[in-house]
Amino acid sequence: MKAVRTDNPPVIDGRIDDSCWSKANVATDFTDYYMERLAVEQTFVRVLYDDQNIYFAFECLEPDPNSIVGVERKYDQPLHEEDSATVRLDTFHDHRCTYVFGVNTLGTRYDARLGLFDYSDDSTWGCDWTAACKVEKDRWYAEMAIPIANMLFDHKDGVTWGANFYRREKGLLERTYWCYRNSRARYPIEYGHLTNLDLANVKLKRKPSFETYGSATADFEDDSTKLSTGLDISLRLSSELTSAFTINPDFGQVEADPDTIELRDTERFLAERRPFFREGNEIFGTPLKIYYSRRFTDIDAGAKISGQGRNWTLGLLDVQGEIVRDDLPLHGNYHVGRYFRNIGESSHIGGIWANSAREDGTNITGGMDARLFLDSTTSFTAQLLGLRDSEGIETDGIVDHDAYGLSTSFSGGTTPVYWRVGLLDISRGFKPDLGYIPRRNIRGPSSYVRYRQYYDKDPLKSVQALSEIDFYENDNHDTVLRDFMEGAGVGFHNEVELWYIRSDRFHAPYQNYADRIRFEYNEEVDVWDSITASVAKGVYEEEPYHEYSLEKPMKITNLLVTTLEGNYRLKEPETGGQENIWLWRWVTQYNFVWNARIKFTAEQTSEDRHNLTMLFSWPMALNKDFYVLLNDYEVDGEKVRAAFVKMVYRF
Structure with missing residues (x-):
């Protein structure tokens, strides 16, 4: 596909009625990843660029806008449960690393990088760019403006980038790519070509960028207050190199890591x-x-x-x-x-x-x-x-x-x-x-095989099977780990999916095993109208157990969503009797129309660990973020009851 230079950049408003878009070439004939055939609901992509930005316009056919799933409003959250459009760019066309830019129908942005050994996107990377979307009666549009200087690139004319365009469509459950040669289309070795990029005059920002923060923490456990500030500096050295410096950086996690009661050693x-x-x-x-x-x-x-x-x-x-x-x-x-x-x-x-x-x-x-x-x-x-x-x-x-x-x-x-x-x-x-x-102190072989096939006729929608084997000895040639795991799943067109997973794991000196059955309903169509449950029976470190889990996301309104999760495990210790181990988690989030959100998290375990968190976050402007956090949780025996306020300013 040939990118077209423009002297009159488009207005990023979710409409592609600017005259410059009529001069752009169109990429279409998207292929459905599941069925490996041309998509029923096609997508059209246009690309423009100038000496500052590269612009993308998606036109996504959708005869039933009511089937669109769009809830997430927070920047850089995964969009895999929503209707979305994504650009994947290999800016050196070397088939190795990728920039990822995605947007849902609400205009919520997601960006990431894919590295050499990555099998999934690394969303810790991010940059400033803009996007807007517009839903109409039989299609929806997405516009993106991505500053070229925010990426690493070849600073010369006549450049070719690797590129692929991806659309996730929830109504017909299509996952479609523009360039599709095989099912590894998300990796740069399989991308198409974006040509005609004259980038010698792209303006690099040579001046340093600063990000500073000020925060105050009131600890109610020891009745103390802590003030903190720090500075981050980033400086672009060339089109291929960037640098960063930090003094007393902001290490506030803002939110505690989710708790778990999983069986692991x-x-x-x-x-x-x-x-x-x-x-x-x-x-x-x-x-x-x-x-x-x-x-x-x-x-x-x-x-x-x-x-x-x-x-x-x-x-x-x-x-x-x-x-x-x-x-x-x-x-x-x-x-x-x-x-x-x-x-x-x-x-x-x-x-x-x-x-x-x-x-x-x-x-x-x-x-x-x-x-x-x-x-x-x-x-x-x-x-x-x-x-x-x-x-x-x-x-x-x-x-x-x-x-x-x-x-x-x-x-x-x-x-x-x-x-x-x-x-x-x-x-x-x-x-x-x-x-x-x-x-x-392990040495030995491992293997993994997965089979996955999709069907378009009732009753079957998909059939999947997997097998994973690990066999390790120590330096005395004693077996220290021997894992066998097999599973099979079948999906139906009524959106019911059933899985059976069997694991037999020897982790010296214990022989562990488990049988698990998992039930999913409507997860691929609309996660907010879905339910997932599982039942397991096994032995872990010589203690038999039964385990039950449930997850139920719900969309109360377009701005208010909540998720309830629970795990319950019934153990039978060697000493006799029964021991109940459980964890429940309730997460509720409200998104204000003025781009702020408030999130409430409640966790409790049978081991008296808990987490009560209320987070208010507000991106006040492109260069200002404001946070208020109330925390009451216990981690590794440490009790925390505190209030936290933080302001971030970029210039």
């Missing part, structure tokens, strides 16, 4: 929400995670450089702050680096390193990784890392100063079969200070 992975880590976060993702930003519990100051060129990608992060090691807070200097070079059309080879210079010692990790594509859907991935720790890593009374980690895998497939086989070898002392390595 490893650390829970938590998503990053803090602003300093957003730009370039996807660069540091590798199969073995030696950089997990949630390890930082406090930062005095930090600096970061990240960028991408046609044949290279770079990320550098340096932080003076605090982490927790063996339950002890430790100050120090922490550095993470990532660099890789492109090989051929889609492959790469690179390295990653992390240095922890704590007040009590050092922990250094580094190594190489590569991903080689055999064809557009089949790839081989490998990563080899070494570690040295000055104080040693203690495991079961044994101290290791040197350790290693190895991960390899083959993966591929398109509809209806996806597969992956791999080999993992992680030594006993492989514990990077800044990493997330849930299991150590």
Whole structure:
């Protein structure tokens, strides 16, 4: 598709009646991802650009506007449960990384990045851009204006970008792509071409951008008040490089992480929400995670450089702050680096390193990784890392100063079969200070296979099956983990979906198993008119149990939504009798017409953990955000009862 330069940019109002749009080329013939045929309700996309923005206009046919699902009004929330339009851009056309910009019919924006090893979008990335939508009697429109300088790009004329356009339509349950060669259309290796981009005169913002905040916290537990302020600075170095600096950054999570009573014997992975880590976060993702930003519990100051060129990608992060090691807070200097070079059309080879210079010692990790594509859907991935720790890593009374980690895998497939086989070898002392390595002293193979097929005739709508196997030994050749998980699901055109999942998991010294049946109704059509329930029976660490769960979202009005979730587990301990373990969560959100929202969260568990939160958030202007938070929760034995007020100002 050829992009068209315009000297008269469109007004972003959700209407495509500006004269400039009549000069744009039109992309259509969208293909339904599920049925792999041309969409019934087609979409038309137009592209314009100038020296500041690239503009996209979606015209989405919809003969029944009442079937449109549009509820979310908060920026950067997932839109996969709503009617939406999405642009995916590979700005270097190197088939590796992607910018994602999406909007629902209310004009709510979502943006993200997709990195080398990502299977899903990383929504921690974000930038300033505008969008507007308009629903009419037989179609709806979406307009976007995305500043080119907010992305990394090739600063010259005659540039071609990789691009794909995606529409999610809830009425007929169509998931459609403009460029569709196979079911991996969301990945940049399968994108179409957006040509005729003359970008040599795009204006880069050379002046630094500032974001400052002021906050006040009143702690009712110890009757104290804390005032805080900090500054973040971002500076564009070139069209391919950007930098960020921070002093006492805003580390307020604003909302506590949702509680859980899941049965697990490893650390829970938590998503990053803090602003300093957003730009370039996807660069540091590798199969073995030696950089997990949630390890930082406090930062005095930090600096970061990240960028991408046609044949290279770079990320550098340096932080003076605090982490927790063996339950002890430790100050120090922490550095993470990532660099890789492109090989051929889609492959790469690179390295990653992390240095922890704590007040009590050092922990250094580094190594190489590569991903080689055999064809557009089949790839081989490998990563080899070494570690040295000055104080040693203690495991079961044994101290290791040197350790290693190895991960390899083959993966591929398109509809209806996806597969992956791999080999993992992680030594006993492989514990990077800044990493997330849930299991150590394991080596062995793993496999994953999934079958998924959709049908357009009654009664069947879909048939799915999956199998996952992991088999690991330790350095004494003792089996420490042997997992078998199989599942099958069937969906019907009356929007009922049934799943049966069987798991047999040996995690030394325990033999665990579970049988689970899950029922879903109307989840794909309208999540706010759906219900999900499951029943499970099994044994976990020699204790039999029965478990029941329920989730019911509801849309009370177009501005007021609520979700009720509950888990109830009945255990039979070895000591006899029965033990009840439960968790319920109620989340209610009201969106004001003036773009503010108030959200109430209530959680309670049988273990006396609770979370009561009321959050008021208001983007007062493009450069101002205001928050008020009331918290009453307990996490890891720590009780928090506090009020929090924060103002963020960007200039």
